Amino acid sequence: MRYFLIITTLLATAVSAHAQQVDPYHTATGGFGYPVASSPDATLWWAEGTYKIMQDMPAPKGKARPVNVAAAKNEWESFQIVVRPERELSKVEVTLSDLRSGKGTIPSTAFTVRKVEYVLVKHPTDSYGKEGLWPDPLPTYRTAEDLCTGRNHPFWITVKVPKDAVSGTYKGTLTLSSKDGWNENVPVSLEVWNFELPDSPTMRSGFGFSIERASLYDNLTTPEQIRKEFDIYMKAFSDHKISPYDPFVLTPIKETVSGIPWEGGVYDPEKPHGGRYSYKIIDASFTSTTEGSPIRKVKVEGGKPHTLKWWSRAEKDNQTFVVGVQCYKADGELLPFENRYNGFTCGKDWKEFSYSLGTLPSEAAQVSVHLYPSNRLSSGNDLGTMWFDDLALNQDGQGKNLLPEGNFEVDPDKIDITLDFSDFIPAAKKYFGEYGFTGYRMRTKGLGSGTFYSRQKGEFASFVQGTEEYGRLMRRYLKQLQDGLEQAGILGKEYIYWFDEPGDNDYDFVRETNSMIKEYAPKLTTFLTEHISGHDISDVTDITCSIWHKIDHEKAKKVHERGDEYWTYLCTGPKSPWITLFTDHDAINMRMWSWGSYVHHLNGLLIWETTYWNSSEATPDGMLQNPWEEAMSWTTGYGTIKGKQAPWGNGDGRLFYPDNRHVGIDKTPHLGEAVPSFRVELLRDGIEDYEYLTILERLAKEKPSKAASARRLLQIPTSIYTDEQHYSKDPQSILQYRRRIAAAIQKIQ
Numbered sequence: 005m006r007y008f009l010i011i012t013t014l015l016a017t018a019v020s021a022h023a024q025q026v027d028p029y030h031t032a033t034g035g036f037g038y039p040v041a042s043s044p045d046a047t048l049w050w051a052e053g054t055y056k057i058m059q060d061m062p063a064p065k066g067k068a069r070p071v072n073v074a075a076a077k078n079e080w081e082s083f084q085i086v087v088r089p090e091r092e093l094s095k096v097e098v099t100l101s102d103l104r105s106g107k108g109t110i111p112s113t114a115f116t117v118r119k120v121e122y123v124l125v126k127h128p129t130d131s132y133g134k135e136g137l138w139p140d141p142l143p144t145y146r147t148a149e150d151l152c153t154g155r156n157h158p159f160w161i162t163v164k165v166p167k168d169a170v171s172g173t174y175k176g177t178l179t180l181s182s183k184d185g186w187n188e189n190v191p192v193s194l195e196v197w198n199f200e201l202p203d204s205p206t207m208r209s210g211f212g213f214s215i216e217r218a219s220l221y222d223n224l225t226t227p228e229q230i231r232k233e234f235d236i237y238m239k240a241f242s243d244h245k246i247s248p249y250d251p252f253v254l255t256p257i258k259e260t261v262s263g264i265p266w267e268g269g270v271y272d273p274e275k276p277h278g279g280r281y282s283y284k285i286i287d288a289s290f291t292s293t294t295e296g297s298p299i300r301k302v303k304v305e306g307g308k309p310h311t312l313k314w315w316s317r318a319e320k321d322n323q324t325f326v327v328g329v330q331c332y333k334a335d336g337e338l339l340p341f342e343n344r345y346n347g348f349t350c351g352k353d354w355k356e357f358s359y360s361l362g363t364l365p366s367e368a369a370q371v372s373v374h375l376y377p378s379n380r381l382s383s384g385n386d387l388g389t390m391w392f393d394d395l396a397l398n399q400d401g402q403g404k405n406l407l408p409e410g411n412f413e414v415d416p417d418k419i420d421i422t423l424d425f426s427d428f429i430p431a432a433k434k435y436f437g438e439y440g441f442t443g444y445r446m447r448t449k450g451l452g453s454g455t456f457y458s459r460q461k462g463e464f465a466s467f468v469q470g471t472e473e474y475g476r477l478m479r480r481y482l483k484q485l486q487d488g489l490e491q492a493g494i495l496g497k498e499y500i501y502w503f504d505e506p507g508d509n510d511y512d513f514v515r516e517t518n519s520m521i522k523e524y525a526p527k528l529t530t531f532l533t534e535h536i537s538g539h540d541i542s543d544v545t546d547i548t549c550s551i552w553h554k555i556d557h558e559k560a561k562k563v564h565e566r567g568d569e570y571w572t573y574l575c576t577g578p579k580s581p582w583i584t585l586f587t588d589h590d591a592i593n594m595r596m597w598s599w600g601s602y603v604h605h606l607n608g609l610l611i612w613e614t615t616y617w618n619s620s621e622a623t624p625d626g627m628l629q630n631p632w633e634e635a636m637s638w639t640t641g642y643g644t645i646k647g648k649q650a651p652w653g654n655g656d657g658r659l660f661y662p663d664n665r666h667v668g669i670d671k672t673p674h675l676g677e678a679v680p681s682f683r684v685e686l687l688r689d690g691i692e693d694y695e696y697l698t699i700l701e702r703l704a705k706e707k708p709s710k711a712a713s714a715r716r717l718l719q720i721p722t723s724i725y726t727d728e729q730h731y732s733k734d735p736q737s738i739l740q741y742r743r744r745i746a747a748a749i750q751k752i753q
Contacts, residue, residue: 024132026132026588028056028057029061033734035062036051036064037051038051038068039063039064039066039067039068041068042063045090045091046091047090048190049063050084050190051083052082053160053162054591055084057086059155059156060155063086071083071085071190073193074196075194076696077168079165080164080688081194082160082163082685083161084160086157087151087158089151092151093186094150095150096151096180097182098145098161098180099112099178100177103175103192103194105174108170110176110194114163116144118143118144118160119143119144119158120142121632122141123140123587123633124635126634129586129587132579132580140661141632142680143679165194171196172195174194176191198750199746204441206695207442208571209247209442209443209609210499210571211241211248213241213249214615215233221617222674223664223672223673229675237678238251239439240660241439244680244687245692246691247441248441249444250447251439251441254431256428258427259449260420260424262419263414263418265409266466267299268294268296268297269284269285270463271284271466278393279411279413281393281414282412283296283392284390285389285391290385290387291385295380297373297374302371302406304371307363310406311360312359312395313356313395314393314396315357315393316348316354316390316391316393317354317355317390317391318388319388320352323349323350325379326376326379327346327348327357328346328380329372329373331370333370345374394411397410421481436494442497442608445500449481450462450464452502454513455642456510457643459503459513464477464481482521483524486527496527498529499546500528506532506536508539511539518530530546531546531547532547532549535551542559547569547571547607549570551572552573552583553582553729555572560605570605575652581729581730583597583600586656587635588655590733591735592732592735594683595687595689595735596738598687598690598694602720609687612657613658615662616656619644619649621644622644630665630666631662632667636654637658639652659681659687660680660681661678663678663679700749700752707752711752
């Protein structure tokens with residue numbers, strides 16, 4: 005999913021920054037952070053996890069304050085402890101004691117220590133962003149490191165509050181020490197509120213992930229390594245309360261379709277030469293050659309002459325096409341230099357052809373037939389569309405057609421469709437139970453695809469969308485799919501996201517397919533990303549998803565009142581002043597996304613990718629871009645010229661980093677972790693804030709006599725959020741309001 009309306013994006017960028025530039029130092033609010041300790045060795049301070057601490061950020065002044073944070077049960081909460089050395093510190097270690105209250109203990113194992121790393125922004129995302137080193141990768145602090153002078157070294161400390169923790173205030177000590185004698189003990193206080201967040205968040209989500217790209221970057225090749233890498237990322241998604249598009253990449257529903265004698269083309273009922281169908285084959289690729297061939301080899305008698313006959317027509321006059329035959333021994337071994345291949349030419353009208361294969365080799369017991377709609381070249385750069393019909397393979401002097409499927413007649417009712425859920429169901433119980441995922445983008449056979457840029461009709465069992473046979477087959481398939489998911493108890497977790505960002509002329513096509521799905525399997529969930537006004541097919545779309553600055557508020561209100569879902573997404577657009585996902589924009593953005601979603605009654609968040617670390621068009625051949633070294637995401641696809649380096653934005657499509665920091669240099673396998681970004685941590689904070697609001701809303705409905713103040717709190721003030729592009733940049737605004745919501749929840753309970 006990519007947002008590609010260049011003119012709109014440029015306009016948004018032009019008006020975006022209002023001649024301002026991002027201010028991670030928060031100079032307008034007097035800075036941020038709290039002093040801890042100062043010595044000739046180092047200055048120590050801390051800040052909440054809602055700030056981007058730049059390397060040259062001055063330490064705050066004033067009286068020392070201990071670390072003081074608060075969270076609900078089953079919530080993740082982070083803070084940053086910052087070391088600014090006055091001399092080089094050797095092998096710095098960070099340790100936490102258990103935190104204790106009068107009623108219980110939160111063990112040190114509930115905490116994670118990460119090091120805030122910085123990535124270079126060479127090209128600002130827009131006029132609001134700026135060059136420099138920006139905090140984003142958050143690798144686990146595995147071994148003690150040397151800390152140099154002259155810059156901040158933040159550590160990202162996260163606690164996962166146990167579900168069974170007793171509410172109250174817990175206290176402990178965070179210790180920082182170096183091998184050469186520096187040592188500081190920092191008091192840490194954690195207030196645990198008396199309510200619990202659910203394992204599966206209320207805010208639904210869909211986030212792209214490529215196991216192929218992750219494995220490539222981490223140098224993984226074996227199935228065992230790839231499966232372990234996949235599990236690492238799925239756990240990282242779960243820990244950040246977001247759901248991947250497809251957690252079933254390695255455990256899919258196994259779909260078997262049998263009873264189709266040919267592959268590579270489609271059965272076409274329009275203008276056959278004889279019978280009901282001809283066979284249509286399209287070669288639309290400049291880099292590969294499309295072919296049609298029977299599923300099974302044909303038995304022949306070796307040492308005898310044979311002839312191939314057929315009828316053909318082309319989409320255009322003087323179309324060159326190729327027909328070939330390959331010979332095999334009885335055991336299936338290819339006879340490599342006994343091919344019979346030849347080129348032919350025809351026009352738009354049916355024409356009969358005869359191709360003498362000569363005497364087949366004496367050891368030949370089987371042959372395979374191959375049909376190519378264009379000239380078969382090693383480069384694959386010829387294109388063409390051809391129809392074939394009434395194909396016959398005969399031994400000379402014998403009347404029997406050795407190729408009974410050559411008439412291209414098939415009974416759709418005899419095509420068998422089998423779905424096997426044996427691997428899928430155990431994985432579903434894991435991902436929707438233990439991992440708390442809220443949904444998945446279901447791979448659905450037979451549907452078309454497309455974007456505003458191009459589109460393609462659906463095809464099932466070699467029948468094209470629009471034919472009566474396609475409809476019959478899709479009815480059977482979708483009904484089986486729906487019934488299987490319902491029997492497994494996971495119906496409704498799926499969303500069928502088959503078309504992305506339709507243009508004005510695509511909506512009839514999208515409606516046709518969504519209407520088909522709702523007719524054949526009404527319980528399956530349809531989904532559509534869209535951003536063009538003036539269209540509404542929400543009557544056949546269960547989840548509508550708009551890019552953040554193109555929300556149709558009237559449609560969203562109607563969808564909400566009907567009980568359906570309206571999601572939003574971020575990608576290369578919008579730019580500032582809208583809420584964005586970029587590395588060189590405000591820290592609060594990813595958290596504020598959920599606050600704005602609550603205000604507008606929106607149900608879900610979507611980002612097209614989380615591991616988009618390389619553009620094959622922008623990166624020179626033989627190289628991979630290293631996201632640890634450069635933040636910009638470059639354009640790919642949509643007709644992008646090879647070699648063109650057009651920016652999408654810093655951090656677009658990148659919410660995690662590969663474990664391998666030295667891409668292209670370090671060739672060893674890496675299976676350490678999916679390194680989270682600063683932004684995905686803030687995204688989780690926002691999802692948890694949304695949970696606070698929904699808990700308070702539920703309690704207000706359950707206990708109306710106590711809910712007057714709660715209802716007032718649920719009206720988010722404009723000082724925090726006005727609309728999609730006007731919101732507070734000061735993290736304290738939501739941190740303080742969150743405390744008020746927590747207090748209201750506890751009071752009503």
